[in-house]
Amino acid sequence: MMIKSTTRVARAVLCHMGPRYFSTTALHGCVASDVQAIRGVFGGTTTFFHGNLAQSSEKVLVGCMRLLAVGGARKASTLALGDKQQEEEKKVQGGETGGAAAAGGGNNNKGIVSYWGVEPAKITKEDGSEWRWNCFKPWETYKADLSIDLKKHHAPVTFLDKVAYWTVKSLRFPTDIFFQRRYGCRAMMLETVAAVPGMVGGMLLHCKSLRQFEHSGGWIKALLEEAENERMHLMTFMEVSQPRWYERALVFTVQGVFFNAYFLTYLASPKLAHRIVGYLEEEAIHSYTEFLKELDKGTIENVPAPAIAIDYWRMPPNSTLRDVVTVVRADEAHHCDVNHFASDIHYQGHELKEAPAPIGYH
Ligand SMILES: [Fe+2]
Ligand SMILES: [Fe+2]
Numbered sequence: 039m040m041i042k043s044t045t046r047v048a049r050a051v052l053c054h055m056g057p058r059y060f061s062t063t064a065l066h067g068c069v070a071s072d073v074q075a076i077r078g079v080f081g082g083t084t085t086f087f088h089g090n091l092a093q094s095s096e097k098v099l100v101g102c103m104r105l106l107a108v109g110g111a112r113k114a115s116t117l118a119l120g121d122k123q124q125e126e127e128k129k130v131q132g133g134e135t136g137g138a139a140a141a142g143g144g145n146n147n148k149g150i151v152s153y154w155g156v157e158p159a160k161i162t163k164e165d166g167s168e169w170r171w172n173c174f175k176p177w178e179t180y181k182a183d184l185s186i187d188l189k190k191h192h193a194p195v196t197f198l199d200k201v202a203y204w205t206v207k208s209l210r211f212p213t214d215i216f217f218q219r220r221y222g223c224r225a226m227m228l229e230t231v232a233a234v235p236g237m238v239g240g241m242l243l244h245c246k247s248l249r250q251f252e253h254s255g256g257w258i259k260a261l262l263e264e265a266e267n268e269r270m271h272l273m274t275f276m277e278v279s280q281p282r283w284y285e286r287a288l289v290f291t292v293q294g295v296f297f298n299a300y301f302l303t304y305l306a307s308p309k310l311a312h313r314i315v316g317y318l319e320e321e322a323i324h325s326y327t328e329f330l331k332e333l334d335k336g337t338i339e340n341v342p343a344p345a346i347a348i349d350y351w352r353m354p355p356n357s358t359l360r361d362v363v364t365v366v367r368a369d370e371a372h373h374c375d376v377n378h379f380a381s382d383i384h385y386q387g388h389e390l391k392e393a394p395a396p397i398g399y400h
């Protein structure tokens with residue numbers, strides 16, 4: 039008896055939850071029989087309790103079922119929509135706004151039904167073809183400035199500079215041992231770390247701006263731009279090198295440690311934090327230079343550039359991995375300048391907000 043009743047309740051719940059996830063059919067038919075089912079079970083099981091308690095439990099549960107029904111209807115059903123809206127949804131589901139499927143955050147053919155009016159506008163490239171990336175838009179793309187001086191180096195003079203310099207140098211040994219000459223994998227893994235400081239610095243400056251009722255001089259945006267740019271490096275290298283399970287585990291651990299260490303360092307001394315990033319970027323330039331040497335020697339295959347890179351850096355369609363590494367290295371040189379500059383501002387006794395931030399410097 040008990041098993042039978044439980045089965046009826048499970049069926050009733052499925053009847054309500056099902057439409058939420060699988061169907062757009064009407065819900066009304068379920069309600070009356072479900073309430074009966076619940077009554078059946080609670081009529082049997084609640085004899086252990088006083089009558090009032092049983093009745094109120096029943097009311098609460100029926101209320102919950104109604105809420106689920108309404109929630110399900112809101113999320114899944116098209117019954118409440120007019121014919122015109124249903125037509126529009128069919129068009130979306132048919133892929134009218136979907137466009138070509140693309141890896142790494144591109145559109146897919148499955149339209150997502152929404153009546154909130156936030157469907158993205160159809161964006162096209164300069165040549166009129168459809169823009170296929172959701173993760174960045176055409177106005178965020180740029181041509182890398184390859185003329186930047188890659189040999190610039192900030193000589194460590196002060197105590198804090200030396201701390202920053204030797205911290206970065208000491209981090210290089212385990213990295214060299216772990217990756218050896220697997221530069222593709224190395225680049226991908228290091229980008230998972232490189233994208234953290236900009237986000238942490240930007241977040242802390244954002245909070246400071248709120249706390250102290252003051253402008254940031256554009257530095258929040260500049261640092262968040264850097265974080266986003268580093269993340270795009272990662273999204274690009276992901277296309278040519280897939281992380282193994284133990285590398286994913288390593289990223290997980292390193293991110294936990296590095297995020298917190300950098301957060302505390304930035305709180306204690308922003309000039310040290312930016313100097314560390316400046317030296318990290320110098321190391322990144324060195325790593326990418328070695329990567330290019332391996333590509334030139336032929337030990338790493340110079341495969342065609344991933345589509346995401348061609349669109350992000352506005353590269354010619356026949357670009358190769360070598361071209362990608364070259365523009366990424368130029369980006370690192372720009373990050374290097376920005377972070378050493380930020381550290382210098384602090385060294386000269388000023389705050390970042392006093393110097394206009396190099397937004398869009400790449
Ligand atoms: Fe990077
Ligand atoms: Fe960088």
